[in-house]
Amino acid sequence: MTMTMTTSPRYRAARAGGLRRLAATAAALASLAACAGPPRNASGIDFELSARTPRAAGGLDSFTWALYAEPPTLDYTVAFDYPQNMVLSNVCESLMRWTPNLTTEPGLARRASHPNPTTWVYDLREGVRFHNGGTMTADDVVHSLDRQRDPDNAAAWAQVFQNVTDVRKTGALQVTVKLKKPDSQFPQYMASAAGVVASKAGLQAAGKDYGTSGGLACTGPYSLGAWHKGQSLELDRFDGYWGRRAKSAKVVFRFLPDASARTNALLSGEADGSYLIPTESYARLRGSDVGTLYFGEGLSTVNVGITNMRGALGDLRVRRALSLALDRSGFVQVGLGGAGTPTGAPTTRAAWAAASERTRKRAFEGLRPGAPDIARAKALVKEAGATGKTLTVATSSIGQDVSLLATAVQDAGTRIGLDIRLRSIAPNAFTALFTDPGARKGIDMFPLTYYNSITDPLDLLTNFKTGAYLNFAGHSDKKYDALVDRATALDDPRRRLATAAEAQQRAARQLPWIPVAEWPTAVFLNRRITGAPTTISYMYYPWAADVGAAR
């Protein structure tokens, strides 16, 4: 508290000012009342997914991109969150590449072959240059992948490599990966940050400082430029890039943690564009003539993550009751700014792109949520003998998707006879709910948004297996585990997804998480720039290289 001693001689002047202020206050209140609220059920917006934004017409000297948080490090082995990957995808490339259409194509490997079910052979591109000098060889690939496997590194992607027994150089430009058992997911993850290749010499020279200071010694269209900690980070076009030259000579990422500051930066032109637009700003940005707001496939679902099944939620009837009572449409309308689709399935439809029409139908059959059925839900809770039982939902001010879902769960639970408490978690402590069992103590559920890193529903469905990292509540179903294992072992996508469809139906019945909505990604581009992909491919695809002048 700051207080100073004052004896102000200005009270008379203040008195005249008081009248003026009063009039101003009255006028402000009157205008507030006039614009107090939208008509009922109109707070959301109509949204349509765009496959892409218009192609860039020409080059640019520089563009500025708003980012909601500063990456703690840019080391690819621990790049598991939005801010790191959104920057890193332009600097470091992987063996395979995730395209803006969310398909996989060759990246730093020009070919991936699969001579037998437990072997993957990657033939590398010739003449790929690193930012720090030198040309990519098989040694760099082996060293980069070994960093992910090294337990001392505590890599975020270690799980991808759990089936890998050996990564070996089998030619100057060839690397062979041996698996313990057939694993359809491994080759797909080679298009994510799990498959990043950096220069062995560069990694060894940087040592422990890799990712936090100096360059990243990668191959992407941009190299890491000036990093003003706490403020901004710059990327400079890499002229020795093997692929298509980036359209803008420079990209400046500005860190703007406050949602309204970020929106205002976009509206004022301080930032030219941004992904992950705050949902409450959709209408404002869409209504402005500064630029265009696009929506794209996000492969993301919003769920209620169950973290404790030893209490009332251990009874499937209570989980089902909560799912029945939840106002999903209301949440989509308000929490997601109207841009989303209520769902009863844990995965998005787009994750099933490789599936046959029949499989897709089977995967989603009967999973379209209806209107909240309070009476049935109440009866279920009563039947389970859980009426009056206390449950705690974690909430946080991270964003409306979190706070309003917690509020919606609290309301639904209260209506069906449960005693739901909310526990506020500081925004920077919210991530700990995913990683730290201690942080989940005393919490029964929390709003959980999950995005796929590959275009495969198993990426999410694996999380419900017994002992999986994100299976917080220790849910265990042997039949489900067997289904997922069987699907994972199948290389043929059609057969794999047919089995995955059964797993999804089982998960939707058992509700280890309560699915709420599919959530598309949003990107805003002002009138100066265009070309950024609309889909969540920005996590691993060098999207900034496509951004150029709109005219």
Added chain:
Amino acid sequence: MTAVFTRRPGLRGIRAGGSPLHLVCLGLVALIVTAALLAPWLVPHDPNAVDLGGALAGPSPDHPLGVDAAGRDTLSRLLLGARTSLLGPLGVVVFSTLAGVAVGTAAAWRGGWLDSVLSRSTELVFAFPGLLLAILIIAVYGEGLLAPVVALAVAYLPYVSRLTRSLVLAERARPYVSAYQVQGHSGLQICLRHVLPNIAPVVLAQATVNFGYALMDLAGLSFLGLGVPALTPDWGRMVFDGQTAIQHGYPLSAVLPCVLIVAFNVVGERWADRVARRTP
């Protein structure tokens, strides 16, 4: 007599004098205090009842002040929120005033080493900003209104004790005190029966100013998501929840609590001015 009050620099401008602003604020304060007392009988809706389909709807006969971003009735939350929002500062003021007067009087009356010890130790508290102290205590003891109230009371204590000390020092030099001493009255008796009643108006005026500040500090804490539990309606929390409403372009549910908080401040400042005889 000219009392020297401690005030925040940003609020010097709010010196409403006898202007209509002060009268309006006084009316609002009276209305809110009455409403807070009668809130359980007055609220039209459950303050936590959510209607996502009708979120951010404007004033209507059913919801006279509209609803917030989660579809909760603003009037009900404002009325019930007044109870937590006013009870907290009241606790801060009562505790800091009682303790501050005791410390200040003892220091001034006794003087010497006791004065040095008490004055220096209360000045030590100045080193810790009140809000930081409160955040620290909440971090240790978790959610709840008690921890921040105690922390803020401790932080506010030096302002009262310092004021009291200077007032008692001035009183002590006056002839009537010597007269009582000559008649054989004890120091405690003179302080309680004669000195304190004489300095009371000024101390109470400081307490009123403090009430306004404590209201803002506690609202600030609950704005940060600290202190008040999540489902308890509270003005600070309403302003916080209202941020998204502002982004949507419908700021009513966020602005109303601010107006009430400012009203309390205006009234407090005005009373302080009157006691200090700075207004006509």
